[in-house]
Amino acid sequence: xxxxxxxxxxxxxxxxxxxxxxxxxxxxxxxxxxxxxxxxxxxxxxxxxxxxxxxxxxxxxxxxxxxxxxxxxxxxxxxxxxxxxxxxxxxxxxxxxxxxxxxxxxxxxxxxxxxxxxxxxxxxxxxxxxxxxxxxxxxxxxxxxxxxxxxxxxxxxxxxxxxxxxxxxxxxxxxxxxxxxxxxxxxxxxxxxxxxxxxxxxxxxxxxxxxxxxxxxxxxxxxxxxxxxxxxxxxxxxxxxxxxxxxxxxxxxxxxxxxxxxxxxxxxxxxxxxxxxxxxxxxxxxxxxxxxxxx
Amino acid sequence: xxxxxxxxxxxxxxxxxxxxxxxxxxxxxxxxxxxxxxxxxxxxxxxxxxxxxxxxxxxxxxxxxxxxxxxxxxxxxxxxxxxxxxxxxxxxxxxxxxxxxxxxxxxxxxxxxxxxxxxxxxxxxxxxxxxxxxxxxxxxxxxxxxxxxx
Ligand SMILES: [Zn+2]
Numbered sequence: 221x222x223x224x225x226x227x228x229x230x231x232x233x234x235x236x237x238x239x240x241x242x243x244x245x246x247x248x249x250x251x252x253x254x255x256x257x258x259x260x261x262x263x264x265x266x267x268x269x270x271x272x273x274x275x276x277x278x279x280x281x282x283x284x285x286x287x288x289x290x291x292x293x294x295x296x297x298x299x300x301x302x303x304x305x306x307x308x309x310x311x312x313x314x315x316x317x318x319x320x321x322x323x324x325x326x327x328x329x330x331x332x333x334x335x336x337x338x339x340x341x342x343x344x345x346x347x348x349x350x351x352x353x354x355x356x357x358x359x360x361x362x363x364x365x366x367x368x369x370x371x372x373x374x375x376x377x378x379x380x381x382x383x384x385x386x387x388x389x390x391x392x393x394x395x396x397x398x399x400x401x402x403x404x405x406x407x408x409x410x411x412x413x414x415x416x417x418x419x420x421x422x423x424x425x426x427x428x429x430x431x432x433x434x435x436x437x438x439x440x441x442x443x444x445x446x447x448x449x450x451x452x453x454x455x456x457x458x459x460x461x462x463x464x465x466x467x468x469x470x471x472x473x474x475x476x477x478x479x480x481x482x483x484x485x486x487x488x489x490x491x492x493x494x495x496x497x498x499x500x501x502x503x504x505x506x507x508x509x510x511x512x513x514x515x
Numbered sequence: 516x517x518x519x520x521x522x523x524x525x526x527x528x529x530x531x532x533x534x535x536x537x538x539x540x541x542x543x544x545x546x547x548x549x550x551x552x553x554x555x556x557x558x559x560x561x562x563x564x565x566x567x568x569x570x571x572x573x574x575x576x577x578x579x580x581x582x583x584x585x586x587x588x589x590x591x592x593x594x595x596x597x598x599x600x601x602x603x604x605x606x607x608x609x610x611x612x613x614x615x616x617x618x619x620x621x622x623x624x625x626x627x628x629x630x631x632x633x634x635x636x637x638x639x640x641x642x643x644x645x646x647x648x649x650x651x652x653x654x655x656x657x658x659x660x661x662x663x664x665x
Pocket of ligand 1: 364368416421424469
């Protein structure tokens with residue numbers, strides 16, 4: 221057999237497709253951006269959907285994981301915790317249950333704050349106990365937090381992080397350095413911005429007022445704490461002390477107006493006497509202490 | 516990623532696009548011209564297990580070329596990795612490498628006086644780039660070798 225080489229008229233051009241690199245790049249970039257945006261939005265909707273559907277056990281686990289990332293100075297073994305727990309337990313209507321037992325964490329801090337976290341962890345700063353002037357005020361703050369919990373607001377506020385938390389729980393991944401919270405959760409950055417929407421605040425306010433009325437028979441004095449905070453907020457200098465509370469609970473100026481209006485519509489009684497606080501609530505173990513040398 | 520990083524990224528992307536396109540166009544022009552000039556010398560893969568045609572001399576010729584990926588091609592390919600499909604920006608790069616390597620081998624053989632190049636083989640290797648710790652743009656090496664006879 222003899223093979224003869226036949227010279228082609230033109231050199232072969234290969235099989236590279238003639239294309240515009242710029243158009244190709246724009247197409248790729250567009251595809252990736254659009255898909256990412258769709259996933260991001262879908263993740264947000266999925267998180268909202270998931271927030272009210274995760275089981276209490278899963279929520280408890282998430283709450284415990286997040287709780288370990290908080291390094292505040294917690295006061296344990298104090299009679300005040302017992303008092304706060306009893307007050308909180310007296311707030312729900314008869315027959316109303318919470319999906320998880322609530323745990324009070326008393327935090328030593330001179331910043332006025334109260335918050336509830338996923339899993340039923342309620343944080344009360346000692347400064348709050350100094351700032352309230354009647355039990356009605358304190359009960360309203362606690363009931364407001366309870367309202368957030370009953371509406372699943374703490375899990376909702378986790379946003380997209382919630383999806384990763386639940387997924388990591390299911391897959392059993394997570395790192396010990398971050399208290400069991402997977403790194404990706406910190407990367408989504410929503411963990412630190414636990415703020416509620418105005419709508420959520422209004423719902424919690426309404427719930428809080430209704431439960432305060434449920435306990436005391438009237439809504440009087442319950443809102444005084446917020447009235448004072450609002451006034452203090454106007455003043456320079458004291459702004460910092462109360463700002464932490466407002467960073468997690470955005471305060472609108474018409475908050476009290478709206479509550480009074482809602483109370484008038486529902487025929488809620490808004491006059492009555494204030495129930496005094498235990499005398500030494502601002503002192504450790506509620507034992508008599510010097511006003512300045514407290515804690 | 517702050518403003519400066521984005522600026523550097525865009526600068527590299529634009530630089531990569533314009534310089535990359537310019538060099539590719541110029542390279543293809545040169546490749547086509549030289550391919551036409553050397554077309555009359557046969558270059559075949561035949562000859563590994565067959566006896567070579569009768570000739571006086573036979574010699575090994577090697578053509579090697581290294582071409583760098585530009586930043587624009589690299590980002591394009593990274594995006595393509597996410598989506599899937601033909602990485603056309605790299606296809607033209609390898610096509611240039613292959614043809615350039617063949618030409619360098621052929622031109623050397625022709626200078627020696629070869630009237631045929633038999634048993635031609637091609638090989639590629641990646642240099643630097645995404646392999647290992649280095650995440651910058653890499654290069655590709657294409658080697659062509661064959662037996663020239665005269
Ligand atoms: Zn709130």
